[in-house]
Amino acid sequence: MAHEHRVAGHLGVQPDEYDRTIRTFIPHYDRMLETIVHWLAANIPADGYVVDLGAGTGALSAAILEGLPEVRVQLVDVDPSMLETATARCADHLGRVDLRRGRFQDELPRCDAVVATLALHHVAELEEKRELYRAIHTALEPGGLLAVGDLLIHPDGPERRQMLRDWYAHMAAHGITEEEAEGHFGQWGEEDYYVGLVEELELIRAAGFRRPDCFWRDGGICVYGGFKA
Numbered sequence: 001m002a003h004e005h006r007v008a009g010h011l012g013v014q015p016d017e018y019d020r021t022i023r024t025f026i027p028h029y030d031r032m033l034e035t036i037v038h039w040l041a042a043n044i045p046a047d048g049y050v051v052d053l054g055a056g057t058g059a060l061s062a063a064i065l066e067g068l069p070e071v072r073v074q075l076v077d078v079d080p081s082m083l084e085t086a087t088a089r090c091a092d093h094l095g096r097v098d099l100r101r102g103r104f105q106d107e108l109p110r111c112d113a114v115v116a117t118l119a120l121h122h123v124a125e126l127e128e129k130r131e132l133y134r135a136i137h138t139a140l141e142p143g144g145l146l147a148v149g150d151l152l153i154h155p156d157g158p159e160r161r162q163m164l165r166d167w168y169a170h171m172a173a174h175g176i177t178e179e180e181a182e183g184h185f186g187q188w189g190e191e192d193y194y195v196g197l198v199e200e201l202e203l204i205r206a207a208g209f210r211r212p213d214c215f216w217r218d219g220g221i222c223v224y225g226g227f228k229a
Contacts (some may be wrong), residue, residue: 018057018085024174025184026118027167028218032149033060035216035223036115037067039147043227046070048112051139053104054078054119058086060149064115065093074098074109104132108139117149124193126203133207137228146209146225153220154196163220197222 023029040050047070052061055075064073073096077083083099090097104123108114114136123129136146154160164185171181195203197214201224204212209226216223 027170044112053116058089113145137208140228
C-alpha cells in the first residue's frame, strides 16, 4: 500500500467499536471467520505457525487461537491502535501470539498458513497484489495454506448489482438506510479496490499456487485461497 490504512478514518469507528460495527456492515462475518478456522484445522500441523495479515482487532486470530489450542499466530497490522486492541483480545493466549506492526510489503516469516480478512482489498494495484501472493507462496512451508476472506465483486454488470442489492438489504436490517449505505460505499471506495473471484484466483495461480479455489461464498463475501504444492 502506498499509504498507511487507518480503520478509524476508513470506517468512521474506533477500534473498540469495530467488532460490533463490522457486523452491521458485512453479512456473514462470523461464518467467514469460522470457514477459515475450519480449513486451518483440517490442513495445517497441530502446532503450526499462522500469519494473520491486516489482523485488525484480532477477531480472526482469536478464533484461530481458541479453535486450535496449539497453533501459534503472528498478527500483522500497520495500525497501532488496532494492534493494541488485538493484544487485549488475545491476552489469554499471549504465549502463542506474536504482534508486529508492519505493511503487506514487509518480509514474511516462514509459516504453515497465511490468512487475512477484509484486508487485501486495500492493495490498489493488481501487480502489487500478485507480488504479495508470490511473497506468501515463498514464505509458506510445502503444503502450506493461503486462506483469505474478503468481498469479491465485479466492477459492473448484473452480478455486481445483485450483490449490492443483497448488501444493502443486510445493512437495512441493521438500521442503515440506502442513502447512508451509498454514502459508506462512496467513502470506502477511496481506499477499497475490489475484483471478481475469477480475477482474484488468476492472481493467486500466477503467484505459484497450482489449484486456487473458492472455499465458501455467499453473495460478495467469499473465502478463497490455495495450497503450496
